[in-house]
Each structure stands twice: as C-alpha cells, then as structure tokens.
Amino acid sequence: MHFDIDIHKTLRSGKRTFDLRVRFQSDSQRVVIFGPSGSGKTLTLKAIAGLMRPDQGRISVGDTVLFDSGKRIDLAAQARRVGYLFQDYALFPHLNVRQNIAFGQARGWLNPGAAAHSDAVDYWLHAFHLEHLAHQSPSELSGGQRQRVALARALVPNPSALLLDEPFAALDPHLRVLLRDELDRLQRHLQIPMVLITHDPADAEVFGEHIVRLHEGIVQPDGAPVVDETASDEYHLSLGPQ
Numbered sequence: 001m002h003f004d005i006d007i008h009k010t011l012r013s014g015k016r017t018f019d020l021r022v023r024f025q026s027d028s029q030r031v032v033i034f035g036p037s038g039s040g041k042t043l044t045l046k047a048i049a050g051l052m053r054p055d056q057g058r059i060s061v062g063d064t065v066l067f068d069s070g071k072r073i074d075l076a077a078q079a080r081r082v083g084y085l086f087q088d089y090a091l092f093p094h095l096n097v098r099q100n101i102a103f104g105q106a107r108g109w110l111n112p113g114a115a116a117h118s119d120a121v122d123y124w125l126h127a128f129h130l131e132h133l134a135h136q137s138p139s140e141l142s143g144g145q146r147q148r149v150a151l152a153r154a155l156v157p158n159p160s161a162l163l164l165d166e167p168f169a170a171l172d173p174h175l176r177v178l179l180r181d182e183l184d185r186l187q188r189h190l191q192i193p194m195v196l197i198t199h200d201p202a203d204a205e206v207f208g209e210h211i212v213r214l215h216e217g218i219v220q221p222d223g224a225p226v227v228d229e230t231a232s233d234e235y236h237l238s239l240g241p242q
C-alpha cells in the first residue's frame, strides 16, 4: 500500500500557533509515526482519516486520493475506507459490545440495533473471542476487551487501511506486552496496511517497518527504516478466511 502524505495546517489557540508540516511517502504495510507529546501525531492521523481538514496538501492511500487542496478533493471520513482506533477507544457507553461493533458499519450509524446482526459483526465477535460479552456494556469490560471491541469496530467495514492512535497507552504494562503481540499477529494475518502513532519506543520497534519521526510538527530527516525480523505465522485469534 502506498501512502503519500503532504499536510499543511496551522492551528491557533490564543497567542500560540502550531504549524503542522508533515510530508512523507511509504510503501510499507507498517508505518509508525513516532514523536514526543505535542509533536503533531494525532493531528496527522486525523487528517488522514478525514477528521481534521488540512489548510493545504494532498493525501492518498493506495490508488485513492483522499484529499487534494489543489483539486478540491476532500472525501468524507466515512468514504475514506480507513479504520480508526482512538487512543481511549471511544466506545459508546450506552451501546453494548455487539452494537458498538455494528456501529462501524455505515448503516449502523442510524440504527445500531438493526445493524447488529450481520455476518461481519458475528465474524469479528468470534475472531476476538467476544461472543460471551456481546450484551455487556463497555463499562463492564477489561481494558484489553475494550481494545478488542474498538478494533473489531474499526475492522467491520473491511477498511483498506487501519489508523491507530497510541493503541496501548490506556493499558497497564503487562497487558501492553500481550496486546502488542496480538496486534502484531493480527496485522500479519490480515495483511492490512496500518499507520500507528506512538511515543513509546517499544511500539516503534515492533511495528515500525517504516518510522516517521515527528518533532514540533515537522518530519525529521533521520527516519531510517527499521525492519522487524520476528515475523510469525502463528496466530491465536480465531481468524478464518476474510
């Protein structure tokens, strides 16, 4: 999957301004945007997802141009076919697990109850071992279960790429190691291209086939690729053919 990213955005808050000038290209399936707090990682991910409109630039994922200020292209977030995992998972507290996952489907937006019974929802409930929790609410789940529900919701519309905002930040250190391993195997199994943002070097080590280093809104030139050689065919989740 080819990512071609060129984002210009100036944000003002009182007397403070923040200039985001992010430009990179990648043919990697595993791109990590790595940088300290406040470096512009979330803004970059939101721009790719269509949740933040750049002032200028061009964003394409594969053959699809998602945004091009020169050509006045700006696809709506729902039309971009990218899954987004929010840092705090952003599950809906009033919907149960099944309904939260169904919300990932376009038709679920109006009536999650009606969309809750579909093959795709059943598939991801099963794949993430969530069937027995289908009727529970997010407040009744562990941190790891919440992450699986959020991942299932992001995957249910069969996106062409996955965007992950600090996916392990909300977890305790032990769970972080387990779920990092689980996401590693999930990505290798699905072969879904992903862009993951993090300030944790351990995430960059596992997922950073291509590392984009960000500092104060600008990509740093020393972003040499780091290839992870620990590929494993083994996969413990119940994933069948897609």
Ligand SMILES: Nc1ncnc2c1ncn2[C@@H]1O[C@H](COP(=O)(O)OP(=O)(O)OP(=O)(O)O)[C@@H](O)[C@H]1O
Residues within 6 Å of the ligand: 011, 012, 013, 018, 035, 036, 037, 038, 039, 040, 041, 042, 043, 044, 199
């Ligand atoms: N709506 C906004 N208006 C003004 N400034 C903003 C706005 N949103 C973000 N910023 C500023 O832009 C900068 C980059 O924010 P961003 O959320 O992308 O950082 P980040 O690298 O994801 O940080 P963290 O790791 O802490 O989440 C920050 O200094 C932030 O204060």
